Amino acid sequence: MADRQSAAGSAEAGQDEVGRALVRRLLIDRLRNAGLTRARGQSEAALAEMLDHLAGQLDHMSADNLLTLADAVLDHASAPGPTQGQWPREVMIVAWGRGLQARPFRLHRIVTSWLASREGPIAEAAGYEVQLLRFLRRHQRPLTEFDLKECKAQAREDNRLMCLITDRIARGVVQDVDRDWHAAYLADQQLARSMVDRGQDARAAQSKEAAA
Incomplete structure (x- = not known):
């Protein structure tokens, strides 16, 4: 069985982890440091789970596109209104990210x-x-x-x-x-x-x- 597995499998897993680390550093940590808070009714545990899942959803993105996405999230969160200063919903962030850089099929x-x-x-x-x-x-x-x-x-x-x-x-x-x-x-x-x-x-x- 192992003979059928190419080295691409291990390389792919490693690339995924590198990608998640990049998402955390350039997007999640940046937005946390900017002061974004959890949404109304959202617990800290739920926010942490969302951000962990988000890292996996966006781990294909380049550094430049992650920085652009962070700017877009900040622009959205800084707009006056009841959700000002809060993390947008995960589905919105993923949609913005996929719009900047589509996920390759294998991922x-x-x-x-x-x-x-x-x-x-x-x-x-x-x-x-x-x-x-x-x-x-x-x-x-x-x-x-x-x-x-x-x-x-x-x-x-x-x-x-x-x-x-x-x-x-x-x-x-x-x-x-x-x-x-x-x-x-x-x-x-x-x-x-x-x-x-x-x-x-x-x-x-x-x-x-x-x-x-």
């Missing part, structure tokens, strides 16, 4: 978390892990029962096409468009399986800790 939490969950091994065993990844990448929302049936149907069609293209490659008669499709499919398959493996390894580690 969308639902993609990695869904494939790393117990649903990932089920999809891999049934042969629709690629279609599951592509659905999550495209729609960025949980699947319905209908969506799952569509993924499985698409997997059957894609597997049939994979067999045809693999045969054409072996015979040296493949067209460029088929070769490109084949390469993209294998890349998505490797990515999906690496996410599944990471989730299984994490659950195994948790079980080992619990048994110790």
